[in-house]
Amino acid sequence: MRFVTVSGPPSSGKTAVILKTVESLRQRGLKAGVVKFDCLYTDDDKLYEQKGIPVKKGLSGALCPDHYFVSNVSESFEWGKKQGVDILISESAGLCNRCSPHIKEILAVCVIDNLSGINTPKKIGPMLKSADVVVITKGDIVSQAEREVFASRVATVNPTASIMHVNGITGQGAFELSTLFGDEKTETDTLDGKSLRFSMPSALCSYCLGEKRIGSKYQMGNVRKMDVDNG
Amino acid sequence: MDRQLILHKPFTELLAEMPFAGDFFESQGLQIPTVSVKDFIDNLTDTQLEDMGIEPAEFLNNFFTFLEAVGSMTERTSVISSLTITGGINKKGEDEDFELEIKAGEIICIVGPTGSGKSRLLADIEWMAMGDTPTKRRIKINGADPDKSWRFSPEHKPVAQLSQNMNFVMDLTAREFVKIHAESRFVQNPDEKVEIIIEKANELAGEKFDGDTPVTSLSGGQSRALMIADTAFLSKSPIVLIDEIENAGIDRKKALDLLVGEEKIVLMSTHDPILALMGDKRLVIKNGGVAKIIETSAKERQNLEQLQELDKKLLELRNRVRTGDILEEI
Numbered sequence: 155m156r157f158v159t160v161s162g163p164p165s166s167g168k169t170a171v172i173l174k175t176v177e178s179l180r181q182r183g184l185k186a187g188v189v190k191f192d193c194l195y196t197d198d199d200k201l202y203e204q205k206g207i208p209v210k211k212g213l214s215g216a217l218c219p220d221h222y223f224v225s226n227v228s229e230s231f232e233w234g235k236k237q238g239v240d241i242l243i244s245e246s247a248g249l250c251n252r253c254s255p256h257i258k259e260i261l262a263v264c265v266i267d268n269l270s271g272i273n274t275p276k277k278i279g280p281m282l283k284s285a286d287v288v289v290i291t292k293g294d295i296v297s298q299a300e301r302e303v304f305a306s307r308v309a310t311v312n313p314t315a316s317i318m319h320v321n322g323i324t325g326q327g328a329f330e331l332s333t334l335f336g337d338e339k340t341e342t343d344t345l346d347g348k349s350l351r352f353s354m355p356s357a358l359c360s361y362c363l364g365e366k367r368i369g370s371k372y373q374m375g376n377v378r379k380m381d382v383d384n385g
Numbered sequence: 386m387d388r389q390l391i392l393h394k395p396f397t398e399l400l401a402e403m404p405f406a407g408d409f410f411e412s413q414g415l416q417i418p419t420v421s422v423k424d425f426i427d428n429l430t431d432t433q434l435e436d437m438g439i440e441p442a443e444f445l446n447n448f449f450t451f452l453e454a455v456g457s458m459t460e461r462t463s464v465i466s467s468l469t470i471t472g473g474i475n476k477k478g479e480d481e482d483f484e485l486e487i488k489a490g491e492i493i494c495i496v497g498p499t500g501s502g503k504s505r506l507l508a509d510i511e512w513m514a515m516g517d518t519p520t521k522r523r524i525k526i527n528g529a530d531p532d533k534s535w536r537f538s539p540e541h542k543p544v545a546q547l548s549q550n551m552n553f554v555m556d557l558t559a560r561e562f563v564k565i566h567a568e569s570r571f572v573q574n575p576d577e578k579v580e581i582i583i584e585k586a587n588e589l590a591g592e593k594f595d596g597d598t599p600v601t602s603l604s605g606g607q608s609r610a611l612m613i614a615d616t617a618f619l620s621k622s623p624i625v626l627i628d629e630i631e632n633a634g635i636d637r638k639k640a641l642d643l644l645v646g647e648e649k650i651v652l653m654s655t656h657d658p659i660l661a662l663m664g665d666k667r668l669v670i671k672n673g674g675v676a677k678i679i680e681t682s683a684k685e686r687q688n689l690e691q692l693q694e695l696d697k698k699l700l701e702l703r704n705r706v707r708t709g710d711i712l713e714e715i
């Protein structure tokens with residue numbers, strides 16, 4: 155199964171982009187599933203369900219959603235395999251600019267929108283700095299020149315990333331993005347033993363203490379588990 | 386680029402050679418180093434390393450990639466003399482069966498009903514399609530397959546797109562905005578370019594505006610004029626794609642002359658007969674495929690003059706309505 159982590163500030167268009175990309179993947183005969191991580195509330199699972207996309211949601215409550223993400227990503231991956239999907243996509247709201255869900259050797263996508271202001275790329279942190287692909291949305295609302303200025307700011311913060319423009323409403327650019335999601339070179343059997351791209355800062359679980367490896371055996375302290383077997 | 390040399394050079398020396406090197410540190414929320422980059426990284430405390438938000442090795446890799454990207458951007462003078470579109474299939478899966486070579490300085494219009502696939506054709510060009518889009522079309526540049534790396538690097542793509550939307554959300558004056566745009570493209574003599582662009586935009590716009598006007602308060606026509614002048618003078622992209630640009634409030638003839646005058650290849654989707662006849666050829670799209678290629682005839686060009694007369698007449702009437710005239714005599 156291929157795995158893709160999609161992160162980005164709240165309301166940047168992550169769900170819209172994933173929905174359109176999954177549509178393009180389908181046209182190429184690839185089946186995708188989504189795990190959605192959020193803090194307190196989300197309705198995104200319903201949007202995915204409406205399109206017939208297998209979806210699982212996890213709410214972190216009081217924990218940093220990215221810490222919660224790593225604690226559950228391995229299990230989510232196994233869930234994806236059971237669903238028989240070719241590609242599993244995780245959507246996590248980047249509520250904490252300090253943490254990032256991106257994993258080494260796993261395609262890392264950051265979604266950010268043109269309306270968030272030219273200084274936003276500077277503020278986002280590891281989620282943007284270590285992404286392989288940066289998707290810029292809502293280009294339909296601004297002029298070409300403003301899109302270029304914004305994209306150049308992104309390119310300065312993360313010069314190694316591929317930068318793509320996708321319109322979350324019309325889906326323009328989603329086909330192009332789907333070619334990266336569907337890349338066969340990114341096949342993985344398990345996430346256990348893989349590393350985060352950047353360590354997450356202090357809280358109370360083993361990852362707070364600097365742990366970067368994924369999998370239950372590395373987790374200690376305040377770890378919450380989502381229920382992936384029921385419902 | 387010798388990475389070791391750059392790593393060990395005092396930063397002030399590096400800045401003298403590559404003034405933009407500081408931009409990278411600034412964009413990462415870091416102070417500009419006073420020592421060499423190597424010493425700068427080595428001297429960071431654990432907390433500072435954590436705040437950097439990226440592993441030091443990756444940070445350095447990003448830094449070098451940035452220097453190389455900017456370097457190649459300021460050097461670039463690639464000449465594009467032709468763009469070739471090879472037909473694919475329409476929505477019904479039927480062959481389009483055409484090959485069209487477009488030369489620098491030519492204007493090609495794209496016409497067809499709503500939903501017929503005009504924007505898709507422009508997207509194929511922007512993406513440098515290689516038979517791998519739903520239309521299976523292929524694009525060639527100077528007769529050869531385009532560089533695949535262009536797809537993901539907007540700053541190297543030889544294509545600029547002037548889209549329907551001309552809104553601004555940034556809180557800047559027209560002059561500041563064009564300056565930032567020029568800087569983001571590492572244009573030489575940005576201040577000079579900015580003044581030319583504001584002047585040319587004023588020639589296109591129905592109502593004049595000052596460089597100190599906030600971009601968010603420009604009228605629709607003024608924003609469009611500013612964007613066209615901006616694309617003509619700032620963008621080095623030799624291929625310009627225009628998707629149904631709304632043309633109220635600007636001088637269309639002058640606008641096109643500005644764009645094409647710079648030896649660009651222009652493809653424009655439009656419903657406007659005046660713009661359609663200004664093109665050298667027009668592609669008629671039906672069911673997602675190019676159904677016909679029409680060369681603008683001499684007769685059509687004569688009619689264009691008449692159409693422009695009509696257009697001028699309408700513009701006069703519009704101005705008379707604005708100033709409170711009675712239109713009993715027209």
Ligand SMILES: Nc1nc2c(ncn2[C@@H]2O[C@H](COP(=O)(O)OP(=O)(O)OP(=O)(O)O)[C@@H](O)[C@H]2O)c(=O)[nH]1
Pocket residue numbers: 162163164165166167168169170171198247291292293294295320321322323
């Ligand atoms: N105009 C425009 N609107 C967009 C675009 N992409 C997304 N939107 C809108 O932006 C809003 C937020 O999009 P979502 O996809 O829900 O954003 P999200 O990042 O998934 O949000 P959370 O999951 O709540 O963090 C929705 O109303 C979308 O329709 C775009 O390219 N253009």
Ligand SMILES: Nc1ncnc2c1ncn2[C@@H]1O[C@H](COP(=O)(O)OP(=O)(O)OP(=O)(O)O)[C@@H](O)[C@H]1O
Pocket residue numbers: 474475476497498499500501502503504505506519520672673674
């Ligand atoms: N040859 C083709 N094969 C498959 N799908 C196509 C083809 N051409 C166009 N399409 C699809 O048809 C839809 C409508 O096309 P598009 O948006 O380009 O139309 P348009 O002419 O620009 O319409 P409008 O005038 O409303 O802007 C899009 O989803 C596009 O991807």
Ligand SMILES: [Mg+2]
Pocket residue numbers: 168169170198245
């Ligand atoms: Mg969402």
Ligand SMILES: [Mg+2]
Pocket residue numbers: 503504505628
């Ligand atoms: Mg269109």
Ligand SMILES: [Zn+2]
Pocket residue numbers: 218219220221250252253354
């Ligand atoms: Zn956090």
Ligand SMILES: [Zn+2]
Pocket residue numbers: 221356357358359360361362
């Ligand atoms: Zn933790």
